[in-house]
Amino acid sequence: MTDTGSAVPVTVATRVYLYASLLIVAALVLIPLVTTVLGGFKTLGDLRTNPFGLPGEWQVQNYTDILFSQRYWRQMGNSLLIALLTVSLTIIVASMAAFALAHVKFFGANALVNYFLIGLMFPAATAILPLFIRIRDLGLLDTYWGVVLPQVAFGLAVSILLFRNYFRNLPSELFDAAFVDGCGYIRFFWHVTLPLSRPMIATVGIISFVGSWNSYIVPLIMLNTEEKYPWPLGIMVYRGEYSTDWHLILAFITLTIAPTVIAFLLAQKHIIAGLTAGAVKA
Amino acid sequence: MTDTSANAARPFQLSLPLRGLGKPSTMGGRWPVLILFLPPALLLFTLFVILPMGEAAWYSFYHWNGYGAPEQFVGLRNFQVLFNHGAFVTALKNNGLIILVSLVVQVPLALWLAMMLAHRIPGAVTFRLIFFLPYVLADVAAGLIWRFVYDGDYGLFAAIAGFLGVESPYVLADRNLAIYAILAVVVWKYFGFHMMLFIAGLQAMDKNVLEAAEIDGATGWQKFRYVTLPLLGSTVRLSVFFAVIGSLQLFDMIMPLTGGGPSNSTQTMVTFLYTYGVMRMQVGFGSAIGVVLFVICVTLAFTYKRSAMRND
Numbered sequence: 221m222t223d224t225g226s227a228v229p230v231t232v233a234t235r236v237y238l239y240a241s242l243l244i245v246a247a248l249v250l251i252p253l254v255t256t257v258l259g260g261f262k263t264l265g266d267l268r269t270n271p272f273g274l275p276g277e278w279q280v281q282n283y284t285d286i287l288f289s290q291r292y293w294r295q296m297g298n299s300l301l302i303a304l305l306t307v308s309l310t311i312i313v314a315s316m317a318a319f320a321l322a323h324v325k326f327f328g329a330n331a332l333v334n335y336f337l338i339g340l341m342f343p344a345a346t347a348i349l350p351l352f353i354r355i356r357d358l359g360l361l362d363t364y365w366g367v368v369l370p371q372v373a374f375g376l377a378v379s380i381l382l383f384r385n386y387f388r389n390l391p392s393e394l395f396d397a398a399f400v401d402g403c404g405y406i407r408f409f410w411h412v413t414l415p416l417s418r419p420m421i422a423t424v425g426i427i428s429f430v431g432s433w434n435s436y437i438v439p440l441i442m443l444n445t446e447e448k449y450p451w452p453l454g455i456m457v458y459r460g461e462y463s464t465d466w467h468l469i470l471a472f473i474t475l476t477i478a479p480t481v482i483a484f485l486l487a488q489k490h491i492i493a494g495l496t497a498g499a500v501k502a
Numbered sequence: 503m504t505d506t507s508a509n510a511a512r513p514f515q516l517s518l519p520l521r522g523l524g525k526p527s528t529m530g531g532r533w534p535v536l537i538l539f540l541p542p543a544l545l546l547f548t549l550f551v552i553l554p555m556g557e558a559a560w561y562s563f564y565h566w567n568g569y570g571a572p573e574q575f576v577g578l579r580n581f582q583v584l585f586n587h588g589a590f591v592t593a594l595k596n597n598g599l600i601i602l603v604s605l606v607v608q609v610p611l612a613l614w615l616a617m618m619l620a621h622r623i624p625g626a627v628t629f630r631l632i633f634f635l636p637y638v639l640a641d642v643a644a645g646l647i648w649r650f651v652y653d654g655d656y657g658l659f660a661a662i663a664g665f666l667g668v669e670s671p672y673v674l675a676d677r678n679l680a681i682y683a684i685l686a687v688v689v690w691k692y693f694g695f696h697m698m699l700f701i702a703g704l705q706a707m708d709k710n711v712l713e714a715a716e717i718d719g720a721t722g723w724q725k726f727r728y729v730t731l732p733l734l735g736s737t738v739r740l741s742v743f744f745a746v747i748g749s750l751q752l753f754d755m756i757m758p759l760t761g762g763g764p765s766n767s768t769q770t771m772v773t774f775l776y777t778y779g780v781m782r783m784q785v786g787f788g789s790a791i792g793v794v795l796f797v798i799c800v801t802l803a804f805t806y807k808r809s810a811m812r813n814d
Binding site for chain 2: 268
């Protein structure tokens, strides 16, 4: 990490102020999360009298019951399947369109870019009812595709924009050389552009994966049967069923956010860069 | 949203000498690439983004339950009902309040933390990681976690009240307090994202200017006010833009916390759309809400673009 501000604070007072502030904010961020994880290890009575502290008796069974339930794995599987379909379709469709818009000169190219940019201006929620009717009329209601296709469509604007800017900034000498050698657009796309664009493929992949993994409103509207629910919907059903059994709900929350937290800690640099740089460049 | 039209205007010089390749017969010419590469995106985007938005505008003039064809034309009645609907007015106010808190609390908090973490101090990377963590969690999970925190029987607030010896508050069931409880969760969830934007902005800044100000004897505050802040202008605008757009879309987090209740006191535009449009299958009315949201979003996008172009 590069140093950006002025010199490192020297006085003891500055240091105390600095770390005290940071620690207070960190505590406010972490306490809800830590008490959630610990709460999952408690009995309901223990949770009621002692929500902050360590469990009186560690109820590992709260967690193992969920881990051995079909329900948990089904929800995770649904979320993963929907996310993988969304990511792969987004990358394929967006990179192809972005390539054509970046490298091929044709009448109306600019107008087409602006047409896709309209998608940046409003969220899926604005058109959710007509979207529901379209999915219903296509017979895709209560199917994974009914969730995936709208998600891909609403992710296209950002993805095309990111890919297009990236493709245009690749060294143009490559293009010269390739075309002198008689390499056509499609071969160039496949053999030169895509292999050179791995960082941007990763960025678009992260953005659309996180978006799909966490998405709630589109699956809420499109899916009816619990067997197909991704985890954000499933966790709401679980909470509805166990309404005040907070120890079980907390264990369930912990296990559903665990993959996200683990992935974040393992690939923090890529995820932070993907989610912020991606947003900035769009 | 960067301006792409400037880039688009740059002629692509390489396409001229390559005209010969543009025969439809050769796989790899101009036409095959256009015919193969553009339609999938164009089709998906038109079918699931542009047409639904156009249809929302159309349906908003009808009273329709979504079955058969929309036939009962009601003109602007849906909009009239909408703006006279107490819950929608509350929703608009709440969206305004969320925007206000984002601007007055969240963005300054994020900037303050970014300035501290831009120092090369031990632990800076860990702090950044902790502060960004809530942002990667799903809104639904964050909402549920805070529903536990605020719970008057089992939650952290109940324990704090017990410790202080006061009656346990049921924050989310109180129609005067619930919205403020939600505002706190919004700040908790999103400040880390804005902090990262500011850290990126600070790192891209020219340090020589700061050093020059230091040599000229500027105090810490003066350096911040007259050097750092003006140089961060575009980042501040970006951060404000994301805060505004994000607050307009707020839905996932509200559902597990309050679902828009108690007695509609925590509705936002999108939860209102869901409650009164989707749940009751009032396609015309729900579409009218969508149209209002659309108009607000587009106006904001253009305002942002204009202000960004004027200043950058």
